[in-house]
Amino acid sequence: MEKFELHILGCGSALPTTRHFSTSQVLNVRDKLFMIDCGEGAQLQFRKSRLKFSRLNHIFISHLHGDHCFGLMGLISTLNLLGRTAELHIHSPKGLEELLTPMLAFFNRQMTYKVLFHEFATQEAGLIYEDRSLTVTTIPLCHRMPCCGFLFAEKPRPNHIVREMIDYYQIPVYELNRIKNGADYVTPEGETISNAILTRPSARPRSYAYCSDTIYLPSVIPQIKGVDLLFHEATFAEADAPRAKETFHTTASQAAQIARDAEVGQLLIGHFSARYEDESVLLQEASAVFPRTRLAQETLCITL
Amino acid sequence: MEKFELHILGCGSALPTTRHFSTSQVLNVRDKLFMIDCGEGAQLQFRKSRLKFSRLNHIFISHLHGDHCFGLMGLISTLNLLGRTAELHIHSPKGLEELLTPMLAFFNRQMTYKVLFHEFATQEAGLIYEDRSLTVTTIPLCHRMPCCGFLFAEKPRPNHIVREMIDYYQIPVYELNRIKNGADYVTPEGETISNAILTRPSARPRSYAYCSDTIYLPSVIPQIKGVDLLFHEATFAEADAPRAKETFHTTASQAAQIARDAEVGQLLIGHFSARYEDESVLLQEASAVFPRTRLAQETLCITL
Numbered sequence: 320m321e322k323f324e325l326h327i328l329g330c331g332s333a334l335p336t337t338r339h340f341s342t343s344q345v346l347n348v349r350d351k352l353f354m355i356d357c358g359e360g361a362q363l364q365f366r367k368s369r370l371k372f373s374r375l376n377h378i379f380i381s382h383l384h385g386d387h388c389f390g391l392m393g394l395i396s397t398l399n400l401l402g403r404t405a406e407l408h409i410h411s412p413k414g415l416e417e418l419l420t421p422m423l424a425f426f427n428r429q430m431t432y433k434v435l436f437h438e439f440a441t442q443e444a445g446l447i448y449e450d451r452s453l454t455v456t457t458i459p460l461c462h463r464m465p466c467c468g469f470l471f472a473e474k475p476r477p478n479h480i481v482r483e484m485i486d487y488y489q490i491p492v493y494e495l496n497r498i499k500n501g502a503d504y505v506t507p508e509g510e511t512i513s514n515a516i517l518t519r520p521s522a523r524p525r526s527y528a529y530c531s532d533t534i535y536l537p538s539v540i541p542q543i544k545g546v547d548l549l550f551h552e553a554t555f556a557e558a559d560a561p562r563a564k565e566t567f568h569t570t571a572s573q574a575a576q577i578a579r580d581a582e583v584g585q586l587l588i589g590h591f592s593a594r595y596e597d598e599s600v601l602l603q604e605a606s607a608v609f610p611r612t613r614l615a616q617e618t619l620c621i622t623l
Numbered sequence: 624m625e626k627f628e629l630h631i632l633g634c635g636s637a638l639p640t641t642r643h644f645s646t647s648q649v650l651n652v653r654d655k656l657f658m659i660d661c662g663e664g665a666q667l668q669f670r671k672s673r674l675k676f677s678r679l680n681h682i683f684i685s686h687l688h689g690d691h692c693f694g695l696m697g698l699i700s701t702l703n704l705l706g707r708t709a710e711l712h713i714h715s716p717k718g719l720e721e722l723l724t725p726m727l728a729f730f731n732r733q734m735t736y737k738v739l740f741h742e743f744a745t746q747e748a749g750l751i752y753e754d755r756s757l758t759v760t761t762i763p764l765c766h767r768m769p770c771c772g773f774l775f776a777e778k779p780r781p782n783h784i785v786r787e788m789i790d791y792y793q794i795p796v797y798e799l800n801r802i803k804n805g806a807d808y809v810t811p812e813g814e815t816i817s818n819a820i821l822t823r824p825s826a827r828p829r830s831y832a833y834c835s836d837t838i839y840l841p842s843v844i845p846q847i848k849g850v851d852l853l854f855h856e857a858t859f860a861e862a863d864a865p866r867a868k869e870t871f872h873t874t875a876s877q878a879a880q881i882a883r884d885a886e887v888g889q890l891l892i893g894h895f896s897a898r899y900e901d902e903s904v905l906l907q908e909a910s911a912v913f914p915r916t917r918l919a920q921e922t923l924c925i926t927l
Contacts, residue, residue, distance in 0.1 A: 333704055335667045335697070359697040360664045363639045385700045385730045393639070393663040396689045400637055418729055425722055426689045 321349045323473065323525045323623040325548065328364035330589035330615035332554055333386040340364055340617055341386035342590060344550070345375070346471055346527060348453050354378040355469060355529050361390035362397050368618055372398060373405075377448060379455065380411035381531060382441075382466035383418075391419065395434060396427055403432040410437045410447050410455075412465040441465035444542060452476075458542055460533035462567045468530040470542060478518035488512055525623045528583070531590050534564065535573040540581045547623050549578050550615070553588035556600045571601035575608035589615030625653045627777065627829045627927040629852065632668035634893035634919035636858055637690040644668055644921055645690035646894060648854070649679075650775055650831060652757050658682040659773060659833050665694035666701050672922055676702055677709075681752060683759065684715035685835060686745075686770035687722075695723065699738060700731055707736040714741045714751050714759075716769040745769035748846060756780075762846055764837035766871045772834040774846060781805075782822035792816055829927045832887070835894050838868065839877040844885045851927050853882050854919070857892035860904045875905035879912035893919030 324347040331339025341358025345365065352375040354361070365372070380388050391409070398407065409415065416436035423434065439447050439457050448455035451474070458468035477499035485495070490504055498504060504512045528543040530536075531552035543549060554568035563570050569577075571588055578586035586609050591598050598614050605612040613621075628651040635643025645662025649669065656679040658665070669676070684692050695713070702711065713719065720740035727738065743751050743761050752759035755778070762772035781803035789799070794808055802808060808816045832847040834840075835856035847853060858872035867874045873881075875892055882890035890913050895902050902918050909916040917925075 333701070335670055335701060337667075337671050340667065341697075359694070360667060363641075363644065363664060366639055367641050383729070385696060389697045389700075390663070392689060393645075393693045396637070396693075397639060414729070418726060421725065422722060425687070425718070 320522060322347050323349075323527075325527060325550070325587075325621045325623075326368045326370065327587075327589065327615045327617060327619040328361050328368060329358050329617060330591060331358075331386075332590050332592050333384065334593035335359075336593045339591060339593075341389070342531065343390060344529070345370055347374075348471065348473070350374055351376070351450075351453075353448075353455070353471065356381055356387040356531075357390040357394060358386045359389040359393075362394040364617060365394075368620070372401060372403070375407075376405060377408045377410065377455075379447075379469050380409065380415060381460070381468060381529070382412055382462055382464055383414055384464065384532070387532075388415065391415075392422055392426065395419075395423065399427045399429075399431055406433045406435055408435050408437060410439055412441050412467065413438045439467065441467050444470075456542075458528065458530060458539055460530060460539070461536050462532045462534065466532060468528060468533070468539070470526065470528045470546070472526040472546075473524035475524050476521040478514070479521055481517055481519055484512075484517050488517075490517070527623070530577070532568060534567040535569050535577070537577065537580065540577060543577075543581045543583065545582050545584075547584040548587060548621060549581065549583040549585070550587045550589060551577055552590035553601050553605060554590050554592045556595065557604050559592070559594075571605040572608050575605035575612055578605075578609040578612070584611070585621075586612040587615050587621065588612060591615075624826060626651050627653075627831075629831060629854070629891075629925045629927075630672045630674065631891075631893065631919045631921060631923040632665050632672060633662050633921060634895060635662075635690075636894050636896055637688065638897035639663075640897045643895060643897075645693070646835065647694060648833065649674055651678075652775065652777070654678055655680070655754075655757075657752075657759070657775065660685055660691040660835070661694040661698060662690045663693040663697075666698040668921060669698075672924070676705060676707070679711075680709060681712045681714065681759075683751075683773050684713065684719060685764070685772060685833070686716055686766055686768055687718055688768065688836070691836075692719065695719075696726055696730065699723075699727065703731045703733075703735055710737045710739055712739050712741060714743055716745050716771065717742045743771065745771050748774075760846075762832065762834060762843055764834060764843070765840050766836045766838065770836060772832060772837070772843070774830065774832045774850070776830040776850075777828035779828050780825040782818070782825055785821055785823055788816075788821050792821075794821075831927070834881070836872060838871040839873050839881070841881065841884065844881060847881075847885045847887065849886055849888075851888040852891060852925060853885065853887040853889070854891045854893060855881055856894035857905050857909060858894050858896045860899065861908050863896070863898075875909040876912050879909035879916055882909075882913040882916070888915070889925075890916040891919050891925065892916060895919075 329340030343361035551574035632647035633644030647665035855878035
C-alpha cells in the first residue's frame with residue numbers, strides 16, 4: 320500500500336518544556352511530504368524523523384501564533400543553505416507574508432529558490448491544495464485569532480482490473496478504462512458481464528484531519544465525519560475546563576466527544592499544556608469517551 | 624566560591640543536525656545569567672539546562688546570522704507568556720531592533736515587560752555592560768557581516784580581612800575599607816602593620832572570552848590574553864581550511880593557535896560544521912596545538 324503516514328515533530332503548546340517541542344507535524348502521502356504547522360525546532364525534529372527536505376513542497380500553517388510558525392525562518396534558511404531550487408508553498412491565514420518578507424530579505428540575501436505564500440480565508444471550508452491523489456481542505460476553527468484545521472483526503476481510485484477475467488472474455492484494451500471506472504462489459508454476442516466480476520475494489524481512500532487550535536467546536540463534525548485519523552488539540556484536562564474555554568482551547572474529553580460524534584477511526588490528542596508533568600490524565604479522560612485514543616509524542620509515526 | 628559557569632545550549636553551525644542545536648550559551652556569574660547568541664531552540668535548551676528565566680536579563684548577539692538569533696522570538700514570547708515584568712536587554716550589532724519590532728508587535732500584542740535593544744559598534748572593542756562585579760567588552764571579529772565576540776571579566780575584588788589580626792591590633796572599623804583595598808595600618812603608637820598580615824588575597828578574577836563567528840584572526844590575542852576559558856569557533860577541520868577561509872570561519876587547529884598564543888587556561892571549541900559525523904578529528908587537530916582543549920556539546924557545563 321502506498322504511504323500515508325503522520326509524523327509528530329512536536330506536540331507541546333506555547334510554553335516550552337523539556338518534554339515537548341511546539342507544534343509541527345508532517346504527513347507523508349506517497350512520499351510527498353506536507354508539513355502542518357512549524358513551531359520552533361521543527362527543522363531539527365524533521366531531521367530527527369529522518370524525513371527528506373527535498374520531498375517537502377507545501378507547508379500549512381493553522382494560525383499565526385508563534386508556537387505554530389516560529390520554526391519557519393530557520394527551515395526556510397536551511398533549505399536555502401542546502402541550495403534548494405524547487406518552489407516552497409506556504410499556506411496560511413492572512414498576514415504571514417508581510418511578516419516574513421523583511422526577515423527573509425535580511426537573512427537570506429540570495430535565495431536559491433522561491434517561497435510562495437498562499438493565504439486562505441478562515442471563515443469557510445475551502446479547497447487549498449489538490450493533486451492527482453489528494454485534496455487538502457481547510458476546516459474553520461474557533462480560536463483567539465483566525466485559525467483553520469486541515470482535512471487531507473485521498474481521492475477515490477478506480478477499481479483494479481481482474482486480469483484473468485479480462486483475458487477470459489477477451490475484452491479489448493480500449494474498454495479497460497470504462498471498466499476500471501465501474502462500467503459493465505457487453506460481449507459482441509450481447510451478453511452483459513457485470514463489473515463486479517471484472518474488477519476488484521481499490522483500496523479505500525484514507526483521510527486525516529488536523530484540528531488545532533480551537534475551542535470545543537461541534538460544527539467541525541460533519542466535515543471530518545468518518546476520517547481514519549483525527550488529530551485534535553487537547554490542551555487541558557477536565558479540571559481546567561474553564562481555562563480551556565477562556566483561552567479558546569479544548570479539553571481531552573471534549574476532543575474525544577468530537578471524535579466519537581464524528582465516528583473517526585482513531586483519535587490522536589496533542590498540544591499539551593506545559594502544566595501536565597505527564598499526559599496520562601488527558602489520555603484517561605479522552606479514552607473514557609472514545610477508547611481509540613492515543614497520545615501524541617515527538618517522533619511518533621502513525622501509518623494508515 | 625561564587626558561580627562562574629558556562630552552559631552550552633547549542634554548538635552546531637547553520638545547518639541543523641540530529642546531534643547539535645545552533646549556537647547559544649549561557650554564562651552564569653553569581654546567579655546572574657548572560658545569554659550569548661540565541662539560535663533556534665535556545666529556549667528549549669535553556670529549560671533542559673535547568674536555568675531560571677527570571678535570572679536572565681541580558682542577551683548578547685554576536686552577529687545577525689539566523690543560526691545565532693532565530694531563537695529570540697520564541698524566547699521573548701515565552702517570557703511574555705510567563706508574565707515577566709523585568710526589562711530584557713538585547714545587545715547586538717545594528718539592525719536587530721528594526722527586524723524584530725514588527726514581529727514582536729504582531730506576535731506579542733500585549734507585552735508584560737520591555738525589550739530594550741542596545742546596538743554596539745563592531746569595529747572597535749567597547750565596554751557594553753558593567754555591574755559591581757563584571758564587565759562585558761566586545762571583541763571585534765572578522766566574518767561575512769559585522770560581528771563581535773565578547774569578553775566577560777570579573778572585576779578584581781578587595782582583599783579579605785583577617786578577622787583575628789584586626790581584633791589583635793584592635794583596629795577601628797573605619798579603617799577596614801582602606802585595609803581591604805591594600806593600605807597598611809599604623810597603630811596609635813606609630814607602628815606600621817603590613818597589609819599582608821591583615822588581609823589575605825581575594826579570589827583571582829575569572830574571565831571568559833567568546834569568539835564566534837570569525838576567520839582566523841590573531842588580532843584578538845592581546846584582548847583575550849590569559850583568559851581562563853576561551854570559546855572559539857572551530858567550524859572546520861584542517862582538510863577544509865580553504866572552505867574555512869572562503870566562508871570566514873576558523874579551523875580547529877587555528878582556534879588552538881589562538882588559544883596557545885593568547886596563553887588561555889582552557890580552550891572550548893564549537894560551531895561545528897554539519898559535515899562531521901563526530902568531532903573527534905577537530906579535537907585531535909586542536910589538541911595537537913593546544914592540549915587543554917575540549918569539545919563543546921549540548922548541556923555541557925564548565926565551572927571556573
